[in-house]
Amino acid sequence: MTDTSLPPVLSLRDVELTLMAASGPIHILDHVCLDVRAGESVAIVGPSGSGKSSLMAVSAGLERATSGEIILLGDPVTGRNEGELARLRRGRVGFVFQSFHLMPTMTALENVMAPLEIARQDRVRERAAEALSQVGLEHRLKHYPGQLSGGEKQRVAVARALAVGPEIIFADEPTGNLDTAAGSMIADFLFEAARRHGAALVLVTHDRDLASRADRIVEMRDGAIQS
Template identity: 55%
Template sequence: MAQPIVALADVRLTLPSRAGPVEILRGVDLVIDPGEAIGLVGPSGSGKTTLLMVLAGLEAPSSGTVAVAGQGLDGLGEDALATFRRDNVGIVFQAFHLIPTMTALENVAVPLEFKGERNAFEIAAAQLKRVRLGHRLDHYPGQLSGGEQQRVAIARALATGARLLLADEPTGNLDLETGAQIVDLLFGVQREENATLVLVTHDPVLAERCSRVVHMADGRIVRDRAVVAKAPAEVPA
């Protein structure tokens, strides 16, 4: 049996506040196998995005164990966590988080250059062509539409061969038609790469496109269910 790509055991996160300690995550147990697509749903404040940040090594839990891609994250320093993210995790944010002074090509090449990839710009160009932006390589984020910026973000997330793709409301800043195109693209490339996808969403229809839907409430997983298999998504032409 393949090793899980994600294994969380009794993960808890408590943060201080003026009113006293606030429990954000309250004993989360979660195992995700390679190639799964997980829809992470729940009301605002349920801990979905925080859990995503824990998986990315961007937020350290107060207790419990976190293993991603066979790597235990407990006790790792910032440099080690940065290397872990570079090699294993791709993140797609709602707000794109592109570097405004860099072209689309340069934005996608950045993580490759950090990895020491000699052909960073060739690989970046290939990834942008894959998401149908081969004609936008030299454009800056401010010259791109919201959907195009999100395509750049997806290309950047996939460029280093990430085994785990984390998406936090990736269509939240897009209109319905553009959002649907981004979703089709995201699921299509996830399936092509056999990557594991964890998708935070408030959209129940979008969550149902995943292989599992994990429901969170009040910092806990309250339901975890499989979704009936559907026909594979295609990368849009």
């Protein structure tokens, strides 16, 4: 159960995102307010174009909001430059994307080691190998992404996100490119790892069955939170 007395690890207040197009401004996010606390899993659902992925992107500082306030892990996101945002996320935020985002010239082990090295953590190789073992890939350490199945690539991506021991995990359609069995396995790894680390999990998904596993479901439509 989420401890509501804890301060949020993620807080959005009146956040808007507007992009300019040839036809005029496009309103992507419309006065969004949201709190996520440590250990809480939140699924963000809604039709395509409803603003789900944009909400995740501005929350993590991957995209700049037009207005509003975003607090991530106790620090403001708005007004910070790219270097400051990278330092804020380093070793504290994990990402899992639909398209894996693995480095093709690096082995599975090297892909997982990379964020640990950037965060200047110790026992890098050992921790990366342990993270891959936790997702059942101890026999794939020296394999390159091109030698792995889609489900295995996503397991490497999950291991990479979790190896740093993040306080919050952002997962954008993590099962979108996978078959049912592989998707279910990835979901198990994500929810179990978040529970084990006491991390918050913010999950963007079209999959209602996956969303139902979260502590809370946030429904978006036309850039606004409906429920």
